[in-house]
Amino acid sequence: MIVGAAVGVSYxxxxxxxxFNAKPIIPEKVLHPGETTTxxxxxxxxxxxxxxxxxxxxxxxxxxxSNLVIWKNTSPDIxxxxxxxxxxxxxxxxxxxxxxxxxxxxxxxxxxLFTQVAKIKYHCDPHPWMTGEIDVVPGATxx
Numbered sequence: 001m002i003v004g005a006a007v008g009v010s011y012x013x014x015x016x017x018x019x020f021n022a023k024p025i026i027p028e029k030v031l032h033p034g035e036t037t038t039x040x041x042x043x044x045x046x047x048x049x050x051x052x053x054x055x056x057x058x059x060x061x062x063x064x065x066s067n068l069v070i071w072k073n074t075s076p077d078i079x080x081x082x083x084x085x086x087x088x089x090x091x092x093x094x095x096x097x098x099x100x101x102x103x104x105x106x107x108x109x110x111x112x113l114f115t116q117v118a119k120i121k122y123h124c125d126p127h128p129w130m131t132g133e134i135d136v137v138p139g140a141t142x143x
Contacts, residue, residue: 023093023094024093024094024115026094026115027064029064030063030064030067030115031094031113031115033063033064033065033066033067033068034065034066035065035066035068036066036068036069036070036111037059037061037066037067037068037069037070038069038070038071038072039054039055039056039059039069039070039071039072039132040054040055040071040072040074041053041054041055041071041072041073041074041075041080041104041124041130042055042074042075043074043075043076044075045075045078045080045124045127045130046075046078046080046126046127046130048127048129053124053127053129053130053131053132054071054130054131054132056132057131057132057133058132058133058134058135059132059133059134059135060134060135060136060137061114061134061135061136061137062136062137062138062139063114063115063116063117063136063137063138063139064139065139066139067113067114067115067136067139068111068112068113068114069111069112069113069114069134070109070110070111071100071104071109071110071111072109073104073105073106073107073108073109074107075106075107076106076107077106078106079103079104079105079106079126080103080104080124080126080127080130081099081100081102081103081104081124081125081126082099082100082104082110082112082122082124082132083099083100083122083123083124083125084098084099084120084121084122085120085121085122085123087121088119088120088121088122090118090120092112092113092114092115092116092118093115093116094113094115094116095112095113095114095115098112098118098120098122099122103126114134114136116136117136117137117138118134118135118136119133119134119135119136120133120134120136121133122134
């Protein structure tokens with residue numbers, strides 16, 4: 001009986017209470033920043049001796065200015081990932097879990113809209129020597 005009541009309450013909260021499922025209210029300037037930040041995954045990045053792979057390796061993005069970040073794989077035939085390091089796992093309250101959901105195929109992109117301050121170190125799963133860092137800082141959050 002108690003288990004049934006607990007399941008019923010949980011089901012009610014999960015599916016019928018709108019506040020429980022609602023995304024946070026985010027300023028329009030943060031949702032639609034004036035600029036994008038592009039990180040290029042360069043050809044040959046899978047080569048362990050090549051120092052340039054995510055270019056730039058470290059960036060700062062400002063909320064409301066450049067918080068839409070796009071990783072562009074310019075490799076002609078190799079796929080890569082954008083995976084947070086274990087100590088940098090990040091879940092944005094609006095956009096969800098950070099990190100590509102799979103391989104970013106050659107010639108395609110992965111993008112993430114940051115809506116809150118974060119500092120994340122990331123790498124490529126198949127090529128762990130490929131590393132980068134993004135620092136999302138406060139910026140222009142009003143229109």
